[in-house]
Amino acid sequence: MKKFLIATVVLLGSISFAGAEQYRVGISVMGAGFEADGAKEVFSGDHSSNTTSTKRTIDASTEKDGAEGAFALASIFAEYQINDQISAGINYVPHSSDSEETENVQNREVGAFTAQATNKVKVSFEDVITVYALANLNENVYGKIGFMQVDLITEENLGTGGAYGNATLDGYTIALGYNMDLADGMFVRAEAAYMDIDGTTLTNSNDSTKSVSADGITGYGAAVSVGKSF
Numbered sequence: 001m002k003k004f005l006i007a008t009v010v011l012l013g014s015i016s017f018a019g020a021e022q023y024r025v026g027i028s029v030m031g032a033g034f035e036a037d038g039a040k041e042v043f044s045g046d047h048s049s050n051t052t053s054t055k056r057t058i059d060a061s062t063e064k065d066g067a068e069g070a071f072a073l074a075s076i077f078a079e080y081q082i083n084d085q086i087s088a089g090i091n092y093v094p095h096s097s098d099s100e101e102t103e104n105v106q107n108r109e110v111g112a113f114t115a116q117a118t119n120k121v122k123v124s125f126e127d128v129i130t131v132y133a134l135a136n137l138n139e140n141v142y143g144k145i146g147f148m149q150v151d152l153i154t155e156e157n158l159g160t161g162g163a164y165g166n167a168t169l170d171g172y173t174i175a176l177g178y179n180m181d182l183a184d185g186m187f188v189r190a191e192a193a194y195m196d197i198d199g200t201t202l203t204n205s206n207d208s209t210k211s212v213s214a215d216g217i218t219g220y221g222a223a224v225s226v227g228k229s230f
Contacts, residue, residue: 022081026227030073034219071097085136093128124153130173144175148195154202164202171197189225
């Protein structure tokens, strides 16, 4: 992820020297909601909702585990205006965003007794990077399409033992926005975006029969940006 960011910044930086007046930088604040489609837990063993020891697949909705999240994202961006219609840019979120903690209860045999163990899991999204192309549709309205990468960091407290790993996910975003130029090279933007991020499966480090997965993560967001042209 960091190599990807450094390579993109170097590329945009080298282009900007060819025409510094075509360079833009700014900050954005976005409110976004995400949902994990097909979020599920796979395990072998007795579970609070399952009295058999066979392998089971439990959807997040069945366990009433959260498969949705709302985030506020602050980011910085840099753009190079290739011509009157097209610009290329990079957007970086320098902070992490945490989901709500979810939990489920699994039954465990302890000697002749059955005890319940609580599993608690939440995830953090870090180093969200988007490389994008922006096309002016008219004097103020623009469309944008971009490639995303995000580090998915799991934070868990598993009563049944083990841990789940981390992953880097790829995705894309499309957006429609309105740009207004101000005095002294300043500008403001309002933007609505759709995001689609690939799913992943993470296996328990102590028990390969246990895993959590999501078929994909989709989200919608609205952003306000302010920046300056050079």
